[in-house]
Amino acid sequence: MKAKKVFSFVFCFLFLSVIVLTAAPDDKFPDKRGIRENIHTLRLLRMTQALNLTEEQAAKIFPAINRIEKEKMEIHREIGLKVKELKLSLEKEDPEEQIENMIEDLKNLRNLLKSKDEEFENFMEENLTVVQRAKYILFSVDFFRALKEKVERARILQERLYKRR
Amino acid sequence: MKCKKIKKWLSDNIDGELSERKRKKVEEHIQKCLLCRSYRSNLEKIHRVAKNLDYGKVTPDYWENFVSKIKGRISTLEQKERKSGTFALGWRWAWIGAGLSLVVLLGLFLFQFKAKTDQEIYVFSFEDSFEQIYQEIGDNSELEGIFNLMIVESIGESLEEPRSKIGPDIYDLSSFLEEFTDEELIFLDSEIKKEIKS
Numbered sequence: 001m002k003a004k005k006v007f008s009f010v011f012c013f014l015f016l017s018v019i020v021l022t023a024a025p026d027d028k029f030p031d032k033r034g035i036r037e038n039i040h041t042l043r044l045l046r047m048t049q050a051l052n053l054t055e056e057q058a059a060k061i062f063p064a065i066n067r068i069e070k071e072k073m074e075i076h077r078e079i080g081l082k083v084k085e086l087k088l089s090l091e092k093e094d095p096e097e098q099i100e101n102m103i104e105d106l107k108n109l110r111n112l113l114k115s116k117d118e119e120f121e122n123f124m125e126e127n128l129t130v131v132q133r134a135k136y137i138l139f140s141v142d143f144f145r146a147l148k149e150k151v152e153r154a155r156i157l158q159e160r161l162y163k164r165r
Numbered sequence: 166m167k168c169k170k171i172k173k174w175l176s177d178n179i180d181g182e183l184s185e186r187k188r189k190k191v192e193e194h195i196q197k198c199l200l201c202r203s204y205r206s207n208l209e210k211i212h213r214v215a216k217n218l219d220y221g222k223v224t225p226d227y228w229e230n231f232v233s234k235i236k237g238r239i240s241t242l243e244q245k246e247r248k249s250g251t252f253a254l255g256w257r258w259a260w261i262g263a264g265l266s267l268v269v270l271l272g273l274f275l276f277q278f279k280a281k282t283d284q285e286i287y288v289f290s291f292e293d294s295f296e297q298i299y300q301e302i303g304d305n306s307e308l309e310g311i312f313n314l315m316i317v318e319s320i321g322e323s324l325e326e327p328r329s330k331i332g333p334d335i336y337d338l339s340s341f342l343e344e345f346t347d348e349e350l351i352f353l354d355s356e357i358k359k360e361i362k363s
Contacts, residue, residue, distance in 0.1 A: 035309060036295060038316040043291060045323035072292065117290040137289065144288040144297065150319075151301045154311040161354055 015161045040069055043143055050139040051132045060127050072113060079109045167195075168201050179212050184279050310357045 002090060044065065086102045124136060171194050177183045178191060195202050286293050302309050 035313045035316065038313060038320060039295060039298070042316055042320050042323065045293075045320060048219075050325065057343045069170060090199065113292060121290070123304065140294075141287050142291040144294040147294060147298050150315045151308070153314055154308055154315055157311050158308050161357075 008068065016066060036073070037145065047136070047139060050142075051128065051135050053132075056125060061124070064123050065120065068116050068123075072116050075109055075113050075116065079113075082106050082109065168198060171198070171201050172204055175201070175208055175224075179208060306356060314357070 044062065047053075051057075053061065082102060082105055086099070086106065089099050089102060125133060128136060171191055174183055174187055183191070195205060204342060262339050286297070288297055298312075302312060
């Protein structure tokens with residue numbers, strides 16, 4: 001019953017976050033936005049299962065994750081714009097000082113992205129038990145491994161599709 | 166008269182077993198046939214040599230010791246064979262040993278090589294996972310589409326939604342990997358294309 005409640009909560013939360021995230025105009029995140037969202041959603045679902053999160057924990061952790069993810073996506077958007085600017089600057093042969101500033105901006109954005117990850121990790125540490133923290137570490141490793149396996153499976157499928165065409 | 170018959174009679178004649186009548190016929194034939202004349206000449210030579218052959222004298226003692234001599238020779242030969250057999254077996258073991266050593270060395274080499282190449286990367290954060298996965302996918306948009314469908318499928322599995330809500334096509338992706346029918350592939354192909362376009 002408890003697990004059902006947690007799942008209902010997670011599902012409602014994911015549903016709402018997908019609506020919020022997809023409400024942004026398409027040109028904001030031209031590439032890989034959908035796939036990132038899907039991976040994020042899957043990670044949350046699997047994490048809930050792997051860590052046996054209580055209702056209270058889920059109520060605390062999920063909004064925080066959602067906020068951080070939104071912030072990270074905004075940083076990604078800015079990185080995308082800066083990369084485009086940098087490309088144009090190089091083509092136009094802008095002064096080196098200007099290019100250097102752009103490099104610095106990009107470096108700062110990347111650091112900001114890392115700090116968001118750290119913020120999330122710290123938040124998790126504060127809200128999880130020792131066993132859950134240990135499980136979270138193992139889950140993170142396993143989740144990445146599972147993603148890699150999925151890529152491999154997708155590659156095999158693609159090759160087979162090519163052969164059948 | 167056939168030469169074959171004459172040749173047989175010639176042999177009988179040497180042994181002194183030919184009748185007078187046949188002997189006369191043989192003589193008449195030999196006068197006319199060069200081949201048979203030559204055959205008789207050879208036959209007489211062989212007969213003469215055979216008569217003069219010396220076999221040596223065999224004493225009764227020789228026959229008494231004959232069996233023991235034969236047994237002795239047999240055992241000597243057996244010992245020789247055994248010796249040469251051991252030698253051959255030694256070489257066989259040497260070859261087996263060399264083969265096994267080679268296999269062990271090859272195994273060690275492959276183990277080392279595998280340990281070097283299969284070193285796993287441990288990724289903890291979501292951001293790093295995402296970056297690594299995108300490095301793997303690269304610019305392959307079709308691969309990206311298939312991968313995304315798989316992620317959606319996994320989300321559906323995690324939510325434990327009824328099949329009808331998620332859609333049978335997404336659920337069937339795993340089985341697609343195992344055994345596809347052409348219809349399924351065509352359908353999947355079109356779905357992937359739609360996904361890429363969207």
